[in-house]
Structures are given as C-alpha cells and as structure tokens.
Amino acid sequence: MKTRVTIHRDFTIAEIDNRLYSAFIEHMGRAIYTGIYEPGHPTANPQGFRRDVLDLVKALQIPAIRYPGGNFVSAYKWEDGIGPREDRPVRLDLAWRSKETNHVGLNEFAGWAKDAGIEMMLALNLGTRGIEDARNYVEYAIHPNGSYWSDLRRSHGVEQAYDVKMWCLGNEMDGPWQIGHMEAKEYGRLADETSKAVKAFGKDIETVVCGSSNDQMATYPEWERQVLEECYENVDYISLHKYFGNSSHNTLNYFAKIEETGRYIQSIAGVIDYVKAKKRAKNDVFICFDEWNVWYHNREQDSKNWRSWDWPEAPVLLEEDYNLEDALFVGGLLNEFMRRSDRVKIACIAQLVNVIAPIRAEPGGKAWATTIYYPYQFASLFGRGTALNVAVDGPRYDADAAQDVSYLDIAAVLSKENNEISIFAVNRSPDQAMELDVAILGFAGLRLIEHRMMGGDGTGPRVANTTDAPDRIKPRKGDGIAVVDGSLRGELPALSYSLIRLAME
Known part of the structure; x- marks a missing residue:
C-alpha cells in the first residue's frame, strides 16, 4: 500500500491543552487499595503508597487526575475520608457492591498526587447529596483558613489549602444505573446552582457538567442540549464518556470505532454551538472526555461477579490483560483527541492502576506496564504543542462502525519549545x-531524532502483556524511516504503531 501525507507549518488545528493526557482513578476494585496504596508492600513509603507504582505513574508525566469517581462518587460522603483513620467509618459502596474502609481520603490522595506531580480534578456527589455538601467540600479543600471547614482541614495536619481548580459536577447523571439519576433539566438546574456556589471560591475555578455516558444512550444528544440550556453560562466543560471493545474479533471494525468517536465529538461540539447561539452567550464551553479506554476482555464476567458478591474489600475487578491490538487502538484514539484538540481540552484515561488500566500491580508483588501504557506515554511526553493538520491520500476501507476509513491513522504535533515535530502513526x-x-x-x-515502534514484527494482534510475561510487548527502535529531501519516507509494517520525532532548524 502506498500513502502520501502532507503536513504544512501554517495549517494548524489548535494549541493542545496539556490536560488532554490526564487520567482517572476511582475507589473501585484494586485501583486504590493494593493499587497505589499498600502499606505492607516492600516498596511502600511512610504514607503507605507503593513507590514502584508511583515510579510508573511519574514516567507518564500525567498533568491532572480525576478522583474519586466515577459511579462511586454518587453515594460518597467525603467526610468519611478525613481525620484520624481509626475514627473513619467502613461503608458499603453501592456502586460496586464492595466495602470501603476510607483509609484513603482526600488528604492522603492529595499527598500522593503531589508526589506524582499531578494536579487534582475532584468530583462532587450530586447523586445523594447536593449544593451544601459541595460547598463544604470545596471550602475544606481550597479555602486558606479562618472558617469552619478550612480550620478543620488544618486540624487534620494540612496547613496549606489545595490548589484545586477543576471540579466535576457529579458523574454520569444521565445513566439509570447512577445512584441519584435525574432527568436532564433537573440535573441541569442542580449543576447550574452548584457550579455558581463552587465558583464563588475563586475566579479561576473551572467546572465540568455531565454529558452523555456514551453515544448509544437513548437520551443522546438531547441530554446535552437540555443540560446546557440550564447551565451553559456557568460551566466550562461538558464531559463525554466512551469505552471500546472488540468482542467480534474484527480488527478493522475495531479501529473504525475511532472514527465513530470523532463523530461523537463533532456532534456534541454542534450542540454546544447551538446552545451558545440560542442563549447569545459570550463564553465558550469545551469538551472534557474524562472517561475513555478499552474495556471488554473480562466485562461480561466481571458484571456477573460484582452484582452477586458479598461486599468484599478491594476485590479483583475489571483487570484487563491488554494486547497489541488494544495498544494500537489507544494510540489511534489519542491521535483523534489531538485532531479534535480545538474542542477537546481535557481527556482522562480510565483508569490508571489495575482497573482497566495502563499499570498493573500485584498485592505484595511487582508492578508492570500493560501494552496500552506505551502509546499513552508517548502522547503525553511528545504530544504537547500545536496540533497540525495532516492530509492523507491513501487506501481506505468500509466497516460497520464507520465508512471510508483510512488504513493510516496519523497525527502530528509541533513543539516550538523543543523545535521538534512528533508524528504518531498507526x-x-x-x-x-x-x-x-x-x-x-x-x-x-529536518532530521530524524528518534523512531520508536510497537508491533509490526509478526506478533499476533491478541498477544498480551500479563503478570507472568509483563515485557512481551514493548516499544523498540524502529527502522526503515528516513528524511529524504525534506520528506519523511519509508515503510510502516502491518499492525504497527510508530512514534517519529523530527528536529528542525
């Protein structure tokens, strides 16, 4: 197959917000307990957090992390996770039918995030609670001193307020499975009033209102229209969620779902523009794609398990063994976020450790990177700067998920700071x-700095990294690519992902 591509310095999409490479972690399964936090682990620091996991997290250079949920947040009492551990109650988490010890709460997680160099993006419970609870939580977290909740934080040993700028107004409130599920207008009114209360604490605070849980919801995209008509002028982002799978084992149709995601983003961008015009609003609302990942390998079995088990503590849940095909998919989806960076400003891989995650950690044992870790890392490290328009002229195919799909999935980012162009190609x-x-x-x-590659070596698409073989699929040095007369030429093997970095004068 022959494919011609054109990239021009003057044809740009947008400045990429660094938060496009953010993450999400929830009190779910083993994400927190025996994931990031395991006091008895050989690598545990004095606070009980695993250093081996922290090292893998740091290497991703994650800008922001959404916490503590997720479905978990819709019945969460944040006060349960503050103060002396011995005084904290054990609660039953209705979202995942498990037991929550509350050994990790806001202050512990904030310490971990600081060590990891990650900004917190905190979610508020608008399922079983509301404006008053949100106001108190924000005051506890970010007000310096001299008030009830800020002084309570200081009494818990945290003198300095947290610099939390991003607040999520609930989670998936369109979903009938959500505790406290609401109709769109009802939720939009609550989100509007909650956002105003939260923003009273500072002019630089940003809020994220709940959009559709996925683009197959019966209420999509009417949900977004009704919600935004209630709160448009008082929020900054609307969230989108989508998970992906290949249960049919049709590789090309799987990859075509990235094009489907582009339509999802484009449709909600249109709803945003419509509401802005209807309200004659001055502000812009952008998209926060704050839950996305591959999730299908164990999904059916996990669904049966958690609905029937008897309130276990930190159970094994949604622990996917990701394969090469999944890594190529994640690389392509990150490319789509770059291509849509004029509308998508924040995106969070869901989740970070153990639960549908790029990082796995065994209790008392080792931590390791799944296959999807590497394209996520490459995008985070080298996908910051200006997204460039990329014109592709090459062979295409049709699939159930989308038609006229290019065999080449490619994005390019110009870093003026580093005088580099990074190309991400699948x-x-x-x-x-x-x-x-x-x-x-x-x-x-132009000169070639680096070419890193995954796949393309005859490895089967469904070969995975596992506990017993954590390094089976890793990036390696690529070959067969060179700069010739100002053009990049060479060959990309079948089923391969490449990071190509070019320096320029």
Whole structure:
C-alpha cells in the first residue's frame, strides 16, 4: 500500500491543552487499595503508597487526575475520608457492591498526587447529596483558613489549602444505573446552582457538567442540549464518556470505532454551538472526555461477579490483560483527541492502576506496564504543542462502525519549545505494509531524532502483556524511516504503531 501525507507549518488545528493526557482513578476494585496504596508492600513509603507504582505513574508525566469517581462518587460522603483513620467509618459502596474502609481520603490522595506531580480534578456527589455538601467540600479543600471547614482541614495536619481548580459536577447523571439519576433539566438546574456556589471560591475555578455516558444512550444528544440550556453560562466543560471493545474479533471494525468517536465529538461540539447561539452567550464551553479506554476482555464476567458478591474489600475487578491490538487502538484514539484538540481540552484515561488500566500491580508483588501504557506515554511526553493538520491520500476501507476509513491513522504535533515535530502513526492493516511518503512543508533542516515502534514484527494482534510475561510487548527502535529531501519516507509494517520525532532548524 502506498500513502502520501502532507503536513504544512501554517495549517494548524489548535494549541493542545496539556490536560488532554490526564487520567482517572476511582475507589473501585484494586485501583486504590493494593493499587497505589499498600502499606505492607516492600516498596511502600511512610504514607503507605507503593513507590514502584508511583515510579510508573511519574514516567507518564500525567498533568491532572480525576478522583474519586466515577459511579462511586454518587453515594460518597467525603467526610468519611478525613481525620484520624481509626475514627473513619467502613461503608458499603453501592456502586460496586464492595466495602470501603476510607483509609484513603482526600488528604492522603492529595499527598500522593503531589508526589506524582499531578494536579487534582475532584468530583462532587450530586447523586445523594447536593449544593451544601459541595460547598463544604470545596471550602475544606481550597479555602486558606479562618472558617469552619478550612480550620478543620488544618486540624487534620494540612496547613496549606489545595490548589484545586477543576471540579466535576457529579458523574454520569444521565445513566439509570447512577445512584441519584435525574432527568436532564433537573440535573441541569442542580449543576447550574452548584457550579455558581463552587465558583464563588475563586475566579479561576473551572467546572465540568455531565454529558452523555456514551453515544448509544437513548437520551443522546438531547441530554446535552437540555443540560446546557440550564447551565451553559456557568460551566466550562461538558464531559463525554466512551469505552471500546472488540468482542467480534474484527480488527478493522475495531479501529473504525475511532472514527465513530470523532463523530461523537463533532456532534456534541454542534450542540454546544447551538446552545451558545440560542442563549447569545459570550463564553465558550469545551469538551472534557474524562472517561475513555478499552474495556471488554473480562466485562461480561466481571458484571456477573460484582452484582452477586458479598461486599468484599478491594476485590479483583475489571483487570484487563491488554494486547497489541488494544495498544494500537489507544494510540489511534489519542491521535483523534489531538485532531479534535480545538474542542477537546481535557481527556482522562480510565483508569490508571489495575482497573482497566495502563499499570498493573500485584498485592505484595511487582508492578508492570500493560501494552496500552506505551502509546499513552508517548502522547503525553511528545504530544504537547500545536496540533497540525495532516492530509492523507491513501487506501481506505468500509466497516460497520464507520465508512471510508483510512488504513493510516496519523497525527502530528509541533513543539516550538523543543523545535521538534512528533508524528504518531498507526498502520491499521492486518497484513500489508504501508509505503509512506510524508511531505513536510514550511520547515527547514529536518532530521530524524528518534523512531520508536510497537508491533509490526509478526506478533499476533491478541498477544498480551500479563503478570507472568509483563515485557512481551514493548516499544523498540524502529527502522526503515528516513528524511529524504525534506520528506519523511519509508515503510510502516502491518499492525504497527510508530512514534517519529523530527528536529528542525
């Protein structure tokens, strides 16, 4: 297959918000307990957090993390997780039918996030609670001193207020499964009033209102319209969620779901524009895609398990063994977020450790990277800067999820700070190499810095990294790509992901 690509310095999409490479972690399964936190672990620090997991997290350079849920947050009492541990109640978590010890709460998690160099994005319970609880939580977290809740925080040993700018107004409130599920207008009114109360604490606070839990909901996209008509002028982002799978084992249709996601984003961008025009509003609302990932390998069995088990503590739940195909999919989805960075400003991989996660950690044992860790890491490290328009002229295919899909999935980012162009390319073809010719115009003195590759070596698409073989699939040095007369030329093997970095004068 031959594919021609054109990239020009002057044809740009948007400045990428660094928070496009954020993460999410919930009190669910083993994400917190024996995930990031395990006091008896050989690598545990004095606060009980695992250093081996922390090292893997740090290497991702995650800008922000959404916490503590997720479905968990819709019945969560944040006060249960503050003060002396011996005084904290054990609660039954209705979302995942498990036992919550509250050994990790806001203050412990904030300490971990600081060590990891990650900004917190806190979610508020608008399921069983409301404005008063939200106001108190924000006061406890970010007000300096001299009030009941801020002084209570100080009495718990936290003198300095947390610099939390992002607050999520509930979680998936469109979902009938959600504790406290509401109709769109009802939720929109509550979100509007809660956002106003939260923003009273500072002019730089941003709020995220709940959009659709996925684009297959019966209420999509009417939910977004009704919610935004109630709260548009008092919020900054609307959230989107979507999980992906390949239960049919149709590789090309799986990859085509990335195009489906682009339509999802484009549709909600249209709803945002419609409501802004209808309200004659001055402000802009952007998209926060704050839950996304591959989730299907154990989904059916996990669903049966958690609905029937008897309130276990930190149970095994949603622990996916990701394969090469999943890694290529994640790389492509991150490319789509780059291509849509004019509308999508924040995106959170869900979740970070153990639960549908790029990082796995065994109780008392080792921590390791799943296959999806690496494209996520490459995008986070090298996908910051200006997203460039990329024109692709090459073979295409039709699938159930989308038609006219390019076999080449490619995105490019210009980093003026580092004087570099990073190209992220996936050859989606299961069996054909791709002859690539990329004309890069408007830049002088291009030279290849690095080419890293996953796949393309005959490894089957469903070979996974596992506990017993954690390094089976890792990036390696690529070959067969070179800069010739200002163009990037070479071959991308079938079923491969490439990071190509170019320096310029």
